[in-house]
Amino acid sequence: MNKQITIVGAGLVGALLGTLLAQRGFAVTLFERRPDPRTTGFLGGRSINLALAERGWHGLRLAGLAETLQPLAVMMRGRMVHARDGSTNLQRYGRDDSEVIWSINRGSLNMALLDAAEAAGAKIHFGQRLTNVDWDSATLQLADEAGAAHMHQATTMIGADGAGSALRSAMAQTIDLLERFDPLDHGYKELEIPSRDGSFAMEPNALHIWPRGNYMCIALPNAEGSFTVTLFLPNRGDPSFDSVNSAAAAHALFTRDFADALALIPDLEHDFMHNPTGILGTLYLQHWHLDGRALLVGDAAHAIVPFHGQGMNCGFEDAVELAGLLEADGDDMGAVFAEFEKRRKPNANAIAAMALENYVEMRDSVADAHFLLMRTLERELAQRHPGRFVPRYWMVTFSRVPYTLAFERGEIQTAILRDLTAGKTELAEIDLAQADRLIEQRLPLLHV
Numbered sequence: 001m002n003k004q005i006t007i008v009g010a011g012l013v014g015a016l017l018g019t020l021l022a023q024r025g026f027a028v029t030l031f032e033r034r035p036d037p038r039t040t041g042f043l044g045g046r047s048i049n050l051a052l053a054e055r056g057w058h059g060l061r062l063a064g065l066a067e068t069l070q071p072l073a074v075m076m077r078g079r080m081v082h083a084r085d086g087s088t089n090l091q092r093y094g095r096d097d098s099e100v101i102w103s104i105n106r107g108s109l110n111m112a113l114l115d116a117a118e119a120a121g122a123k124i125h126f127g128q129r130l131t132n133v134d135w136d137s138a139t140l141q142l143a144d145e146a147g148a149a150h151m152h153q154a155t156t157m158i159g160a161d162g163a164g165s166a167l168r169s170a171m172a173q174t175i176d177l178l179e180r181f182d183p184l185d186h187g188y189k190e191l192e193i194p195s196r197d198g199s200f201a202m203e204p205n206a207l208h209i210w211p212r213g214n215y216m217c218i219a220l221p222n223a224e225g226s227f228t229v230t231l232f233l234p235n236r237g238d239p240s241f242d243s244v245n246s247a248a249a250a251h252a253l254f255t256r257d258f259a260d261a262l263a264l265i266p267d268l269e270h271d272f273m274h275n276p277t278g279i280l281g282t283l284y285l286q287h288w289h290l291d292g293r294a295l296l297v298g299d300a301a302h303a304i305v306p307f308h309g310q311g312m313n314c315g316f317e318d319a320v321e322l323a324g325l326l327e328a329d330g331d332d333m334g335a336v337f338a339e340f341e342k343r344r345k346p347n348a349n350a351i352a353a354m355a356l357e358n359y360v361e362m363r364d365s366v367a368d369a370h371f372l373l374m375r376t377l378e379r380e381l382a383q384r385h386p387g388r389f390v391p392r393y394w395m396v397t398f399s400r401v402p403y404t405l406a407f408e409r410g411e412i413q414t415a416i417l418r419d420l421t422a423g424k425t426e427l428a429e430i431d432l433a434q435a436d437r438l439i440e441q442r443l444p445l446l447h448v
């Protein structure tokens with residue numbers, strides 16, 4: 001087999017997909033807008049580090065990269081919740097250190113994936129930005145960094161060019177993709193807690209959260225000892241990116257709401273004023289492909305808000321699914337793309353919904369006594385009914401059960417938890433016999 005596949009975008013998903021397809025004998029060509037990060041340094045973009053979970057690791061294992069990347073990743077055992085008074089409380093994600101998530105640097109991950117794609121035989125052209133597609137002649141129109149135009153013929157194009165996908169825009173000239181972008185009325189800004197002479201200024205093995213109701217800060221560790229802090233604020237109102245619009249206002253916000261973090265962020269004022277404010281939202285498309293000619297994957301098809309730390313993980317699952325389908329039947333691209341869309345779109349919609357819900361949980365509920373009672377009961381029921389009452393976070397993060405199933409079972413479980421905890425303040429008050437009955441009735445065994 002030597003079928004040609006052209007991928008637009010050699011970011012996280014494009015580079016993994018390129019690797020998996022080249023390993024399966026496809027002749028893969030990638031076009032990437034940015035220069036080669038391995039020679040010029042990584043030019044940032046969105047979020048400096050990312051939470052990597054089981055779905056992401058699975059894709060990296062298939063690409064043969066798990067051993068290379070494991071030493072670069074920092075274990076996060078749970079949420080370290082910072083109260084206003086500076087006290088902290090670790091809420092573990094799982095039962096032990098096999099149920100954790102990992103913080104990894106986006107640049108290092110992307111560079112390892114580029115190495116793997118090339119080693120598998122993919123050809124990557126850097127500094128080549130897709131500007132348009134001539135569908136009649138099946139030609140990609142590209143521009144290099146000096147603006148010079150290049151043409152590339154391609155019968156099969158895959159768009160892994162992110163939320164602002166140029167391939168998506170080109171496809172939309174031919175078919176109505178029924179695209180909808182739901183902006184979140186909150187944005188984000190990245191700040192830094194530097195390392196203290198090579199060691200961490202806070203507990204390294206946790207995802208730190210400062211929940212403040214309608215807004216929050218989080219911090220993820222970097223392997224060399226620093227933390228990347230992300231402030232999420234509404235775009236309007238008080239406080240918001242609109243009202244906190246000077247170095248002094250940023251300092252005042254942190255003094256009031258994030259005092260323990262402020263003490264660790266020496267460049268707060270500078271970074272707040274110079275780092276861009278990122279926009280967030282959810283992208284929905286009715287159609288992900290143009291017959292057998294073009295398909296969208298990763299953020300280009302389904303960008304989501306980052307509050308479940310699953311955007312990349314979900315995109316990696318796309319890459320694994322698509323590589324499997326193409327390997328099984330690479331002759332009928334139209335059928336493969338339709339099947340891919342049928343399998344992945346409901347899952348993308350499910351994680352999009354769960355990611356939106358998780359924002360409320362992170363910024364607000366984690367500090368709420370009733371929520372904590374529900375979490376305690378959830379653990380108790382998970383222990384009493386292994387394989388039947390399985391926390392949604394576990395299904396999304398530590399397993400590869402379809403997101404749709406995690407969502408559906410999660411709804412049932414939340415309803416059970418709400419019923420059982422209504423009007424209660426502690427675990428001892430809960431009718432566990434009733435809990436057992438509800439679970440037996442409503443939750444079939446989950447086959448992981």
Ligand SMILES: Cc1cc2nc3c(=O)[nH]c(=O)nc-3n(C[C@H](O)[C@H](O)[C@H](O)COP(=O)(O)OP(=O)(O)OC[C@H]3O[C@@H](n4cnc5c(N)ncnc54)[C@H](O)[C@@H]3O)c2cc1C
Binds near residue numbers: 034128162165312
């Ligand atoms: C603040 C924030 C935090 C996040 N945290 C997490 C997390 O913890 N865990 C997680 O799983 N996900 C997280 N995500 C989501 C994650 O960043 C994305 O889901 C992931 O980057 C998607 O990968 P991608 O390859 O589809 O797109 P991208 O990473 O956007 O890559 C697209 C690539 O295409 C290139 N490109 C763009 N346009 C063109 C063009 N016209 N021609 C050629 N090349 C082009 C770009 O240069 C880039 O290299 C976060 C996102 C944000 C915003």
